[in-house]
Amino acid sequence: MSESRLQFECFGGRVEIRAGGDGAAAALAAARERLFDAHRRLSRFDPGSELSRLNRDPRTEVPASPLLRQLVEAIAMAGELSGGLVDGTLLREIERAGYADSLRRADRGAPIPSAPASPAGASARAEWTALAVDAEAGTVIRPPGVKIDGGGLAKGLLADLVGADLARFDSFVVDCCGDLRLGGRAGAERRVLVDDPGGGGPLAELRLRGGGVATSGISRRSWTGPDGRPAHQIIDPGRGGPAFTGVVQSTAVAPSSLLAEVRAKAALLAGPEGAVAWLPDGGVLVLDGGEVVPVPTPAELPQAVGA
Amino acid sequence: MDGIEKREKVREARRRLSAQRNRAGRLRGRVVAASLVCFALLWGVVFVQMATGNDPVLSEKAALAASRTKARHAAAAQTQRQAVEPELEVRSESDGDAEREVEAQPEAEAQAEPEVQAETESQAEPEVEAQPEAEVELEPVTTSQS
Numbered sequence: 001m002s003e004s005r006l007q008f009e010c011f012g013g014r015v016e017i018r019a020g021g022d023g024a025a026a027a028l029a030a031a032r033e034r035l036f037d038a039h040r041r042l043s044r045f046d047p048g049s050e051l052s053r054l055n056r057d058p059r060t061e062v063p064a065s066p067l068l069r070q071l072v073e074a075i076a077m078a079g080e081l082s083g084g085l086v087d088g089t090l091l092r093e094i095e096r097a098g099y100a101d102s103l104r105r106a107d108r109g110a111p112i113p114s115a116p117a118s119p120a121g122a123s124a125r126a127e128w129t130a131l132a133v134d135a136e137a138g139t140v141i142r143p144p145g146v147k148i149d150g151g152g153l154a155k156g157l158l159a160d161l162v163g164a165d166l167a168r169f170d171s172f173v174v175d176c177c178g179d180l181r182l183g184g185r186a187g188a189e190r191r192v193l194v195d196d197p198g199g200g201g202p203l204a205e206l207r208l209r210g211g212g213v214a215t216s217g218i219s220r221r222s223w224t225g226p227d228g229r230p231a232h233q234i235i236d237p238g239r240g241g242p243a244f245t246g247v248v249q250s251t252a253v254a255p256s257s258l259l260a261e262v263r264a265k266a267a268l269l270a271g272p273e274g275a276v277a278w279l280p281d282g283g284v285l286v287l288d289g290g291e292v293v294p295v296p297t298p299a300e301l302p303q304a305v306g307a
Numbered sequence: 308m309d310g311i312e313k314r315e316k317v318r319e320a321r322r323r324l325s326a327q328r329n330r331a332g333r334l335r336g337r338v339v340a341a342s343l344v345c346f347a348l349l350w351g352v353v354f355v356q357m358a359t360g361n362d363p364v365l366s367e368k369a370a371l372a373a374s375r376t377k378a379r380h381a382a383a384a385q386t387q388r389q390a391v392e393p394e395l396e397v398r399s400e401s402d403g404d405a406e407r408e409v410e411a412q413p414e415a416e417a418q419a420e421p422e423v424q425a426e427t428e429s430q431a432e433p434e435v436e437a438q439p440e441a442e443v444e445l446e447p448v449t450t451s452q453s
Contacts, residue, residue: 001443013453018446152453171445178451188443195451202449217452251450261453 001171001188006032010039011155013177017162020184021169031162031174038158041067042150044091054140055091055147064140069133071150072140074157074258076131081259082266082278084122087237089131091147097242098225099233114288115230117246119271121238151233155179156214156261163257174257181257183210194284197249203292204251204284212257216264217249217286218242234268245271249286252279253297 003020006028017031041050050068064072075088131148132141142148150157155176163181166172171184182190187209193202197219206213218232225231225242236243245268252263267278267285272293275285282297356362 001445003446016448018448020445155453171443173448175448175450176453178449178453180448180450182448186443188445190445191447193447193449195449197452205447213450215450215452220452249452 001186003171004028008032010035011158011177014175015177016175017166017173019166019169019172020186021171024169027166027169031165034162034165035158035176038067038154038161041065042071042154044149051148051150058144060144061134061137061139061141063138064133066138069135069138069140070161071154071157072131072142072148073133074153075128075148075150076133078153078258078262078265079126079128079131081262084126084128084237085120085266085269086153086262087123087126087128087235088148088151088153089127089146090123090235090237090240091149093235093237093240094149094233096240097231097233097235098223099221099231115242115244117244117271117288119245119274120236120243120269123237123240152179152214152216152261152265153258156212156256156258159212159257176257178215179257179261180213181211182208182213194251197286198290203286204294206251206253206282206284208253211281212254212260213251214254214257214260214264215249215251216261216268218244218268219248234265236269243269244288245269246288247272247275247285248288250275250279250283251285252283253281255281 001020003018004024005016005018007014007016009015015032015035017028017035019028040046043049044051044055046052050065051071054062054064054068078086078088127143127146130143130146133139134141156179159174159176159179159181162174162176163172163183166174167183167185169184170186171182171188171190173180173182173190178195180192182192189207189209192206192208192213194204194206195215196203197217216234218234222230222232231242234243235241236245247268247270250264250268252260252267254260254263263278263280264283267275267283270278272285272287276293276295279285279295280298282300283295285293285295287293
């Protein structure tokens with residue numbers, strides 16, 4: 001089965017969308033415009049974006065587009081599901097760590113930052129609990145001063161939204177800088193290769209007919225912080241700085257890309273001991289010693305006799 | 308028993324033997340005649356059926372062959388359509404012609420059915436039945452740190 005495809009730069013990285021079936025080329029062009037529009041609305045590096053205006057707005061209740069409201073709901077959902085581990089209200093902490101300006105995702109093989117490891121914890125402030133959406137009024141409600149960052153959650157959300165647009169085709173895949181949503185009416189199986197944070201060949205291969213896959217890691221957007229220590233974009237909510245948990249990359253499988261993003265980030269922040277519990281539909285972990293830990297899907301687990 | 312009685316018994320025995328032979332000959336003649344009549348009647352029925360064009364055996368074969376040929380062409384047309392789908396978007400003006408060509412083939416070949424009937428049944432079917440079982444291969448995708 002052949003597919004039409006589009007590749008372009010968006011969200012600070014490479015986006016690829018594919019679809020197979022009659023009229024796929026036109027649908028992909030429309031999907032690309034939707035993603036560009038989302039990038040303009042949700043970029044925190046553009047002072048004129050809707051997200052930046054929301055973060056500056058002194059009012060408690062701010063009118064917001066449906067897309068921004070969906071992002072705010074996604075951030076609240078992520079905090080709820082992860083017990084605060086995945087916190088989309090840590091923009092100040094990210095900027096303090098040195099990620100204030102747009103930082104294009106590093107090429108493959110970038111050095112993996114390292115530091116003494118310990119599991120991350122939830123923030124005592126838990127500002128994500130104050131987020132709310134009034135769908136009828138078309139507004140976002142949050143205490144002034146709470147700043148939100150779409151980050152990987154926005155990519156997962158957009159992969160799902162565009163995936164819904166392409167669901168009528170025989171096959172499709174939406175790759176938002178590594179966050180995937182795939183499926184199609186034909187129900188055909190697709191191989192998903194897990195990237196090596198060290199720059200080598202694929203670490204593992206998953207086989208899926210539909211759903212979401214996301215990978216979270218500390219190597220592809222990393223730098224040396226203001227204090228001279230290695231830094232990256234995954235913030236430990238409890239400490240307010242880059243997280244070093246012993247897991248350097250986590251890949252999660254889930255029914256949706258957004259949920260996969262939440263699981264992948266929660267698994268990375270939980271550390272090697274607690275990571276597997278965040279991957280109920282399977283995934284792959286890479287530990288800071290380079291060890292690759294495949295987490296089987298429920299179907300791959302050995303079944304008890306008589307079960 | 309004197310000589311006269313002995314000769315009389317011999318004559319009687321010959322007469323009975325002759326009567327038996329006559330009965331067997333009559334029976335044989337009747338059986339042959341009945342067989343000839345049945346044979347003629349049977350062929351008469353066949354002749355009438357053939358003459359009126361209602362041969363049931365030939366009708367079933369023709370219908371079976373036609374349905375199998377149509378199935379083969381429908382499957383071939385479907386396969387051809389799937390193979391050219393990506394190109395259909397680009398060549399929108401030629402889509403109609405391609406469709407018409409695909410649809411016209413079964414009609415054209417239906418006229419030649421009597422000649423290709425044996426080949427259709429013995430050779431084409433396995434190809435048509437094997438195709439749907441093939442798993443569709445999709446190009447892999449890579450997940451990486453977002």
